[in-house]
Amino acid sequence: MLGAGAMTNSVTEIRDTDLLFVIGSNTTEAHPVIAMEMKRAVRRGARLIVADPRAIWLTRIADMHMQLAPGTDVWLLNAMARVIITEGLVDSAFIQAHTSRFDAVVQAVAEYTLDRAEQVTGVPAADIRRAARSYATTSKAGIYYTLGVTEHSHGTDNVYALANLVLMTGHLGRRGAGLNPLRGQNNVQGANDAGASPVFFPGYQRVDDPEPRSRFERAWGVDLPAEPGLNLNAMFRALARRDIKGLFVMGEDPAMSEANASAVERALRACEFLVVQDIFPSLTSRHAHVVLPAACFAEKDGVFTNTDRRVQLVRKAVEPPGQARADWEILCDLARAAGYPMPHYSGPAQIYAEMAALAPRFAGISHGRIQREGGLQWPCPSPDHPGTPTLHVGGPINGRAEFKVVHYRPSAELPDGDYPLVLSTGRTLFHYNAGSQTRRDPGTVAKQPESFVQVHPDDAGPMGLTDGQRVRVISRRGAVDARLVLSRQVLPGCTWMPLHFAEASANKLTNDAGDTVTGTAEYKVCAVRIEPTPPT
């Protein structure tokens, strides 16, 4: 509803923010250098409120930790909204000038009382009230969230509930004040920006909108499909149903990274024609019909766009090994092999220029400018525009922002007698995604050699499980072995596993129930049971 799906503020603004509300983000491990900025803010005297089912590192320096039960974010956030409304802490002027449908939210959150919120989330009512008051009454207050908020079947609801807080307090469009998703991967923002999306052309222009489509048709010299395509989650379901027969995978390992990985792997095995273009062999490439060797980031030029919309250069430092080639070169040759007259680009700078000419948001950005000026933050509509460190200054960029009514919906799979524990998955500091890079380096491996599952002592005790023991974690979709780590970081009834280990791929367990809007799978909540690993 804020229409950008990107951080509203800059990383460098964090240091002079007065209140940080960090929810569903284990920032010190997933975004270590952003966490350093948060630490700097706290050192300067900023208040830090953490909402997370786990006692993550940041809670050590936080003024408050709201340790909510996994998947109950909407309850927590709506209850905060109710406090802000009933105590008259809203910014009426902002609401009037820049938003719509506030009344609907006022009505909707009325039932989210503190007492009931405490029952559902497990967070003391007084804490929720204190957090709501602090947030509402601090002008430079920023919200930061990551996958703990989005990787749910109701992830979009969570984001809406957060945005409601931002809009009702008017904490937007100022240095330090805003709503900030921390994007996980180096160029996830840039890939979205560049149109790796079933609904958007580059620059967030809808494929079913005739105006941009005809522009792209003219530029590319072909007719383009008007129907939005399938999102990733839907694509893999279609693959499983054999509705998709041919799959081209560039630089990803879905057999490892997608939820319900066993099902994904079965589908890949059955795929009629599978192409994988990557830098290492992977679980996915095992099933490929063609494997194309690609260059890694040190071996090519281009740009990455980071989490604060900053377009920065990637520069070639060394040659790719053997016959490996940069992905962009491969894609150009492939298009030509398929009979399309792809231009003979002199290099990524020219490719970027083609894109910028078609996407007004990036129109002012070029390799040459970044080379001279350093990273540029979009929107940057013209070559003399300085870029946009803070979004929504003077009002939301897309005009009035609409409040969205959201109601709590339980996670798709809840624990029961057979699978009594909740499993959440996530990243650790020492490894990255599928581990193909970090698990090839001695120090990161020495620090964290193998997969593990965190279990609360209160749960492990009655099951007769002890610290350091090998256990089998079993869900309705699969089973993996890992080492048990007794931990009070997790709540009783909850467990947590990292996702980086191919031999103990946590995604064999996770639920592929997708978010209704984005299709993102529910990596953060599924039901499991834990048993000692049977002797082999």
Place this chain on the structure above:
Amino acid sequence: MERKNATREQVLLLLEQAGELSPALVRQVERQTGVPEAEIWGTARFYSLLSERSAALLLCRGLTCKLAGSRQLAAHLEQRGEPYRSVSCLGQCDRAPVALDQDLLVRHGRARGAVSPDDPDLPINLAGQDDASFAALHRARQLGPSAVLDTIEASGLQGRGGAGFPAHAKWRAVRAQASPLRHVVCNADEGEPGTFKDREIALRRPYRLIEGLAIAAWTVGAGTIHIFVRGEFPRVRAGLEQAIAAVGEALSGLDFRFVAGHGAYICGEETALIQAMEGRRGTPRIKPPFPTQVGLHGQPTLVHNVETLACLPSILLRGGEWFRAQGRTEPGSKLYCVTGHVHRPGVYELPLGVTLDDLVDQAGGYVGSPRAFCPGGASSGFLPMSMRDRPLDFQGLARIGSMLGSAGVVVMNDTVNMAQAALQQSIFFEDESCGQCAPCRIGTQVLRQALARFLAEGSPGALNGLDSVSWEMEQASLCGLGMVASRPYTSARRYFPGDFQPASSPEVS
């Protein structure tokens, strides 16, 4: 980054109670306090009473003990098979040569030194009967803070911890701070070689001190009174605790807390003291800001020496003018410690500004033919006997590049080689440098090494460059220790050039 709810000030206490230092113990203390383990380790290793715990006796290798025969004592211990470790001055110079046992009580040493005879007209009067009437405190409450401040100002009271800074100015500075949370700290870390007056005050006149603290706290509006007692003075602490417990009611509303030192001379420096009280390494902080502005836990803090505080009751009772008149060249009386080659080492309360000869008269006269003296511990360097009739006061001594400091006077007769004596003091400063800043950390080593080499080889070439090094230490060190650490060498060389000629190196005693 401090963890929320960390209890850093507990760190040293927990370590002290736990026994032998080990990584496992450090991890346990981390769990108890929330302070990262490396910091706990690094802090523990700063303090000699925490890092080196062994059954061995602690044998003082300070200058006074050397003069009194610590070498013979060492030989004696070796003969009896008693293991010992040589350490910096133990604050028992009147009993030299001294060795402490494991409980930090004197195992070997002479009888306690003398003090001035009972005289009710002495502001402190160590030999007098201590009284717990708190009449001066009542008087202060009657007068009100601003009249108390005026009285202190009229008394001309200067800090007795070493710097001689006017007391009223610090009080006013603390009162001017906005923070309602303020502290008074009693600096009973007495560690200057040759000094043991604070020890005597606390043991003989505990109520003088306690009442002084109460007056200071009440006047500057401090809620908490912290008494930082040198770790090697367990009896001082026990005595004060008893005295406070004994009066009960009279001190209600005042929160007294004790903090023990753990074996580091530098913690007598007020900002290092605050660091230690917060559970950190005792490294001095940069000034400004001063403790009166940013002190304990970042709050305004009034730090005073024991003696300064002990002057307060009689000032309140008999008036500022009366106290001022007790001095000769500067206001008030002064506790002078005297050791070395004199007949009756001890603490003598005399008008501020008496001469060496006046003092030694009290102490039964010189032993042998006097040659040199330190007017204020190791930090003051050495003066020749030609200065025996100079007033021993703050400003006069400062003008000639020396200092009254804590008034720990050490007398040396003509059996002493001054290069050797300078080496002795250099060893002290090298051992006790906190090591934080380069001029002092490296300079003390260069000095000690050069003096040792000169004494071993007899070649003045070994001393090349030392004048520059001394200048740099004085100019550029971060705190007072580094500033004065070269004085023993520079003063000995200046006043006793003969001892720095080739091949003049007879051993001291």
Place this chain on the structure above:
Amino acid sequence: MNGMNHDISIRIDGHSVPARPGESVLDVARRAGAHVPTLCHDPRLEPAAVCRSCLVEIEGQARLQPACSFQASPGLVVRTDSPRVRKHRQVLASLYMADHRLADGLPQRSPAGSSLRGFAKAAGPLIQLHPVHSPRAGRPGDHNPYIGFDPGLCILCARCTRYCDQVHGAGAIALAERGRATTVSTNGGAGLLHSSCELCGGCVDTCPTGAMFDKKPSHHLPGQLRRVRTTCGFCGVGCQLDLNVKGGRVIKVTAPAPGQTINDGNLCVKGRFAYDFIHHQDRLTQPMLRDGDGRLRPSTWPRALERVATGLKRVQERWGSGALGFVSSSRCTSEENYLLQKLARAVFGTNNCHQCAAT
């Protein structure tokens, strides 16, 4: 920034220079172009003022004062190059040289490597002092593969320990011991792998002497390194980093100086150290096609591209464009993502194109 901060001016070496109240004399002096050496200063850290290299004369102050921590106030008069300041620098440098080796001639050490050498050079002819042998302990049993510590080079500036505490919050290393024995230590001198160290390497980058060093390139002898500024390929923070290249290989990664880029001189363990994958033997180096017998076999680019094009075309012809899916990658550049969606849309007529959007 804060409307109440009126600009003031102070005098530096005779020139009037604008300043903000509370700003350090060092910042003002450097802005004015004065040369003030520093060793323990790092703009990201609270000043420690322990190295004493930055001392200057300030009117009204009896002692020399550290520019790095002394705050500007209206009318302050500062001299950064008086005879007294010069003599101070000369003797201080001589003292440092008596206690510390320089990293000269040692295998590749930290980039700063030698602020100490620079300080000593600029300080003029040194006084020859007998070396002292401070008993600083190292950590000989520390087998972590990334970060080494050479106590002989360490000047105890405490940048590494302050960085670990103040910037990273790891608190893995701290100053230990006292006086001449002062050193940098973990709990009990344990290896970093057995500490709370997160191997971010910030201590290496901030170290002014090379005492804290990057172990990985230590088998490379010193030589010309080419530095290529690029963007980290791991998480979404977008840290800027310098790939240090020699002989066609990335042999180490360093952070740009503080204040220049979004990461302010910081990196995490992944960005700084996890680069062995670049030259790893497991890299895919040739196109491979699945044979009739179901095995992947090496092939050539023309044949592989031909096979991909016809394979996808065949699916499109038989089942329609909707039967094709294109999975793009947040690991690839924006240009490559642009080309992949162009390929899906313009060449194969489908919008079935996505990446791991939520991550």
